[in-house]
Amino acid sequence: MWFTLRKRSPEMMRSIRLRIYRNGETKPAVDVPFGDFFGYGLAKVVKFETALFSNPEGRSFNCMIPMPFRKGAKVIITNESSHNIGSIFFDIDFVKYEKMEDDALYFHAYWTRQKTSKLRKDFEFLPQIEDKGRFLGVNIGVNADKAYGETWWGKGEVKMYIDNDKELPTINVTGTEDYIGIAWGMGQFTGLYQGCTGKSIFKFTLS
Numbered sequence: 410m411w412f413t414l415r416k417r418s419p420e421m422m423r424s425i426r427l428r429i430y431r432n433g434e435t436k437p438a439v440d441v442p443f444g445d446f447f448g449y450g451l452a453k454v455v456k457f458e459t460a461l462f463s464n465p466e467g468r469s470f471n472c473m474i475p476m477p478f479r480k481g482a483k484v485i486i487t488n489e490s491s492h493n494i495g496s497i498f499f500d501i502d503f504v505k506y507e508k509m510e511d512d513a514l515y516f517h518a519y520w521t522r523q524k525t526s527k528l529r530k531d532f533e534f535l536p537q538i539e540d541k542g543r544f545l546g547v548n549i550g551v552n553a554d555k556a557y558g559e560t561w562w563g564k565g566e567v568k569m570y571i572d573n574d575k576e577l578p579t580i581n582v583t584g585t586e587d588y589i590g591i592a593w594g595m596g597q598f599t600g601l602y603q604g605c606t607g608k609s610i611f612k613f614t615l616s
Contacts, residue, residue, distance in 0.1 A: 410484075410502075412447075412470040415495035419444075422452035424490030431478035431515070441520040443486070447472065448606065450550020455606045457599040461545065474545065476516040477509055514542060526554070531568070544569075546602075561594055 414421075422444025429439035444452040447470040448462045456467045463471045476482070484501055488494040523532055534547055553562040563585030568578040582588040586595045589603040597605055 410470075410472045411500045412443075412497065413468055413499075414497040416492070417454045417468070419452035421490060421492070421494070422449055422454065424488065424492075425494065426485075426487040426489050428485040428487070429476070429516075429518075430483040430485075431476075432480040432482075437485075438516060439518040441518050443470075445520055445548060445550075446518060448548050450548050451552065451607070452550075453607060457604060457606050459599060459604060460601045474516060477513040478515075479509060531565075537570075563595065 414425075423442045425443035427439060427441055427443045427446050428437040430437050439446065442452070444454070447464070448457065448459075449455075454464065454467055457464055461472065461474050463469075463473075465471075482503070486497070486499075519535060521534065526532060534549060535544075551562065564583075565585065567580070567582040567585065567588040569580035571579040586592060589595070589605065590600075591598070591603075591605075595605045597607060599606065
């Protein structure tokens with residue numbers, strides 16, 4: 410998928426809604442703010458390139474993730490702001506096969522936000538799901554509480570509970586920057602599978 414639009418303000422990035430349906434289902438497999446889907450956790454558009462998403466010059470929105478369907482697919486863009494969206498252009502490319510593999514995985518995206526946090530209470534960025542699948546990654550934007558002052562907010566552990574973990578998670582990382590493959594705080598960078606697109610924003614995908 411490739412999109413470009415005239416108005417790329419933080420308000421528009423959060424107010425434009427992207428929904429993707431497949432196989433005649435009434436519940437969308439993707440129902441997220443446009444900017445968040447394309448990698449902007451705080452809706453601030455910057456240049457970046459990764460293996461699955463890119464915005465090479467800060468004016469386009471590209472997604473290279475395969476999204477199989479069997480009977481049909483539908484993509485809906487809705488402007489939920491009080492402003493005119495202006496011009497919007499797009500390409501959505503697909504390939505038709507005679508038969509799709511029985512074990513082909515369907516694509517889903519989940520979006521949530523929390524305005525405040527509670528001390529010693531984990532923020533859950535993906536709720537418990539039950540089925541076979543592959544976790545592609547997560548895009549997170551953080552507005553740090555002023556109470557942190559000049560200290561580093563990102564030392565909370567990133568934990569992944571997989572296949573009925575009860576007490577200890579399969580993955581338990583010592584800090585936010587460690588999770589995305591860097592150390593001692595985060596500067597702005599992007600790579601194929603991880604990155605930090607701003608001082609208070611980090612995003613990454615895992616292969």
